Amino acid sequence: MPDLYIGLISGTSRDGVEAVLAGQGGPLGWQVHAHIRYTYPDAVAAELARLTMAGHGHFQELGQLDAAIGDVFADAALALLHEADLRPATVRAIGSHGQTLHHAPTATPRFSWQIGDPFRIAERTGIDTVAMFRQRDIAAGGEGAPIACGLHAACFADPSLRRAVVNIGGISNITWLRPGEPVTGYDCGPGNTLMDAWIRAVRGLPFDASGGWAAEGRVSAELLRSLRTDPFFALTAPKTTGPEYFSLGWLQGRLATLTDRMADIDVQTTLTEFTAGVIADAVLAEPAEGPQRDVLVCGGGVRNAELMRRLRRHLGGIPVAETGDLGLPAEQVEAAAFAWLARQSMHAQAGNVPAVTGATGPRILGCVIPGARPATGATEPA
Numbered sequence: 245m246p247d248l249y250i251g252l253i254s255g256t257s258r259d260g261v262e263a264v265l266a267g268q269g270g271p272l273g274w275q276v277h278a279h280i281r282y283t284y285p286d287a288v289a290a291e292l293a294r295l296t297m298a299g300h301g302h303f304q305e306l307g308q309l310d311a312a313i314g315d316v317f318a319d320a321a322l323a324l325l326h327e328a329d330l331r332p333a334t335v336r337a338i339g340s341h342g343q344t345l346h347h348a349p350t351a352t353p354r355f356s357w358q359i360g361d362p363f364r365i366a367e368r369t370g371i372d373t374v375a376m377f378r379q380r381d382i383a384a385g386g387e388g389a390p391i392a393c394g395l396h397a398a399c400f401a402d403p404s405l406r407r408a409v410v411n412i413g414g415i416s417n418i419t420w421l422r423p424g425e426p427v428t429g430y431d432c433g434p435g436n437t438l439m440d441a442w443i444r445a446v447r448g449l450p451f452d453a454s455g456g457w458a459a460e461g462r463v464s465a466e467l468l469r470s471l472r473t474d475p476f477f478a479l480t481a482p483k484t485t486g487p488e489y490f491s492l493g494w495l496q497g498r499l500a501t502l503t504d505r506m507a508d509i510d511v512q513t514t515l516t517e518f519t520a521g522v523i524a525d526a527v528l529a530e531p532a533e534g535p536q537r538d539v540l541v542c543g544g545g546v547r548n549a550e551l552m553r554r555l556r557r558h559l560g561g562i563p564v565a566e567t568g569d570l571g572l573p574a575e576q577v578e579a580a581a582f583a584w585l586a587r588q589s590m591h592a593q594a595g596n597v598p599a600v601t602g603a604t605g606p607r608i609l610g611c612v613i614p615g616a617r618p619a620t621g622a623t624e625p626a
């Protein structure tokens with residue numbers, strides 16, 4: 245049996261599917277052999293944006309989007325196989341995160357809802373497909389997130405360092421890897437989501453390329469103070485959040501309380517500084533005494549030079565590198581994690597880190613949809 249896996253995820257930035265082919269091996273122990281980004285077709289992207297912004301939808305709309313996104317994920321897996329020049333039979337399983345529609349860690353009962361019908365992935369590829377990773381952790385009392393900490397620990401732990409792995413996606417999260425100690429981690433707060441939401445609202449752009457616009461503006465101390473008072477930042481782990489909480493509406497609520505109307509550009513600069521500060525706080529919460537601290541960054545936020553410049557300034561002398569410097573490029577880490585989680589599940593190993601999510605114990609995550617297509621039907625003799 246081959247031991248190669250495909251990992252598929254579209255994150256909270258909703259910027260499209262990252263797809264990797266990965267397996268054991270290489271200097272980090274988990275190696276990506278091929279990667280593609282598969283952007284959503286315009287109609288799917290528009291419908292996803294419309295429904296997530298509205299925060300509700302009719303059953304018909306939600307069902308159709310679930311199916312359409314399942315097809316996009318299947319297309320992404322097939323395109324990856326084509327790119328890698330591989331037959332489906334050489335892949336043991338696909339791990340598909342899907343697209344989060346709504347993450348509700350503080351609801352009663354709590355839930356996290358991913359769409360992208362995995363049966364369509366299994367049907368179209370013929371490959372066993374593992375999906376619904378977060379749900380078992382939540383059923384076991386966890387928040388179902390952050391979920392890539394196991395891979396971070398497997399690939400990036402260093403016996404001589406206290407290492408923070410920071411993923412800057414739509415939301416930012418931190419994993420602490422300390423020599424001889426259990427892994428810890430949580431969501432820091434917004435990653436790119438507020439910066440993206442603002443530039444989209446005022447300039448119609450999907451993101452601030454390299455942070456170039458933010459670099460031209462000024463930080464408002466008043467707005468920054470107001471943003472930082474959100475109670476999420478005072479919570480202790482386990483804690484997770486999503487763009488449904490740190491939304492454009494959340495930002496507009498804070499802007500409305502200011503004494504003077506701010507220039508749009510200065511809002512972008514302030515959000516960039518705020519995001520850098522939120523991440524830096526999570527790193528600096530680790531005491532200076534003890535083994536050397538360092539930071540490994542991944543996710544699309546590493547492409548925002550202004551954000552990274554501000555983050556480095558907050559962190560002073562603490563070394564900051566990208567995961568790509570160690571051999572796993574920043575934009576591939578999350579998809580590599582779902583390939584890794586698929587392997588964990590197929591080998592009946594736990595995928596969650598209970599100390600991170602708050603689950604009552606380790607769990608085998610997800611459900612497995614068989615990809616096999618039997619030659620005979622149920623009513624025919626086998």
Ligand SMILES: Nc1ncnc2c1ncn2[C@@H]1O[C@H](COP(=O)(O)OP(=O)(O)O)[C@@H](O)[C@H]1O
Nearest residue numbers: 255256257413414436451453454543544547548
């Ligand atoms: N060239 C760039 N300049 C600035 N920001 C970028 C650039 N490329 C990507 N990003 C940011 O990264 C985000 C995507 O990051 P990603 O890790 O895929 O997040 P998610 O996991 O939430 O989808 C984009 O929405 C954008 O904010």
Ligand SMILES: [Mg+2]
Nearest residue numbers: 255257259260
């Ligand atoms: Mg993404």
